[in-house]
Amino acid sequence: MTVTDTTEPLIDAGEQARLTARRRERVLRWLLPMLTVIAALVLWDRIVVWNAIPHYILPGPGLVARTLVQDAPILFPALLVTLQITLMALAVAVIGGVGLAVLFSLSRWTEMCFYPFAVILQVTPVVAIAPLIFIYVENRLVGLLLCAWIVAFFPILSNTSLGLRSTDPNLRDLYTIYGASRWQRLRYLQLPTALPYFLGGLRIAGGLSLIGAVVAEYVAGTGGIGSGLAFRILEAGYRLNIPRMFAALALIALTGIVIFAALSLISHLALRKWHESAVRRTE
Amino acid sequence: MVVTWRKPKPVGQRPPLMRMDGVDKVFPGGIRALHDMTLQVNEGDFVSLLGPSGCGKSTALRLIAGLMQPTRGEIRWEGTAEIGVVFQEPTLMPWATVEENVYLPFRLKHRRFVQVAEDIRLALRLVGLEGFARAYPRELSGGMKMRVSIARAMVTRPKLILMDEPFAALDEITRHKLNKDLLELKEKISSTVIFVTHSVFESVFLSDRIVVMAARPGRVFRELAVPAPYPRGEEFRTSADYAALCRTASDTLHHAMGESA
DSSP, X not given: OOOOSOXXXXXXXXXXXXXXXXXXXXXXXXXXXXXXHHHHHHHHHHHHHHTTOOTTTOOOHHHHHHHHHHTHHHHHHHHHHHHHHHHHHXXXXXXXXXXXXXXXXXXXXXXXXXXXXXXXXXXXXXXXXXXXXXHHOOOHHHHHHHHHHHHHHHHHHHHHHHHHHOOOHHHHHHHHHTTOOHHHHIIIIIHHHHHHHHHHHHHHHHHHHHHHHHHHHHHHOSSSSOOOHHHHHHHHHHTTOHHHHHHHHHHHHHHHHHHHHHHHHHHHHHHTTTOTTTOOOOO | OOOOOOOOOXXXXXXXXXXXXXXXXXXXXXXXXXXXXXXXXXXXXXXXXEOOTTSSHHHHHHHHHTSSOOSEEEEEESSSOOEEEEOSSOOOOTTSOHHHHHHHHHHTXXXXXXXXXXXXXXXXXXXXXXXXXXXXXXXXXXXXXXXXXXXXXHTTOOSEEEEESTTTTSOHHHHHHHHHHHHXXXXXXXXXXXXEESOHHHHHHHOSEEEEEETTTTEEEEXXXXXXXXXXXXXXXXSHHHHHHHHHHHHHXXXXXXXXX
16 A cells, blocks of 8 residues: 555545435434424324314314423323333233243243143233223222233243244254253353343333233223323313323323333343344444 | 363374264164264374265264264263364354353353453463454354354363364365364364364364265264374475375275265
């Protein structure tokens, strides 16, 4: 290589164009979805204004935002209740799902005996089971938790089970040669292999536990301790307070997005060192 | 720390390490993978199992590793079987760093990392990967991953290292380099190696004994001695002796294949 007196690296026109294209794509990746959402909101607003739709049929986005602020004293405590049930259900789903998956992998017999029950719980719609649960379970919080858990635990169980079975056969042989115990095999080989699968299941379960919590609240209906967001939507519906229904709906959707983003972040942080899904490629 | 690898002994004076006696392996369905295999391996040997695919060389290796039990015959060890293995793929745990991967055999024997940190460092230095202890496998090239795999196999200083076509998936240049480095390594640690390969050139370059195997059923066809002294380097690879030995091994292999075809 010859020494040149320019400190800038030499880039030809083609490379320059590729760099510009890449930079443009980086900006557009954020800008484009944001613009689409804003355009949709503007369109919604215009449709309401141009057609003079009354707010008790379809409120505009501005009114929904105002209601969100005005009704904050009602909506935010309700959000906290729903969020509390969602997160508790997710926690129980993680413990139950991973626990069952580990138990199944340790004992084929247990898996053969109990897997059908897990599938039955998964395929039966929670709205159909929930009324029964609220008849048998005295405590409303426990009932709500149970409903949300039934919806959320299966993806964790099935993904973690798949992961625990997906170990590299050569590594399995290696562990056998070194005389690894069942526990060591689980701790050092199966659980790390299952981690990406589990995290995939966790992201699905996060959304599902919110859905489970909301559905359970609907079924549990009014009265009792619960005054979560679903209860507020029901209540607003009875009073034809459509803007508040929209505001509560927006809050639920936002909560779902935040949960998904948080779990994606956790997943990324846990895998970024080694897993192909999270490793950033340089070119 | 003092390096206390076992000292090598000249061929002919080596004490026996392991012996396969009339070993048969029949798989379910009646496929006879290995027939009447007898093989004695002595301390310090570098034995190559050379043969076409289907000759049972990998089966023999799995039997020696204790991953399968023979249908007939027995495998006897002098003392306890201490084995290190290198597979055709590097077989590293992608979630663990290089040093954690090399630590694995110790970890499974309930040794603390700090107790064996020096052994791990030494093993990595011997394979020329000192600076990569904290790297993850995906950051390494194919040849470097293989080196980690070799470091892991020898870090516990096992009596016997089994290698199942470890360099078959690598390119020619990397393969030559690793062959040369493997010999230097073996000189340094003077361990015993059983090396499965289907490359005549590789087997002659590396081993002091070549066991040529034939297929259908898999069996030992003939055993060849490679009398060339170690250390062997580039000058051996280009010597007339080497060419003659390769010719002999190649002819034997062709006989073995002709007979079974």
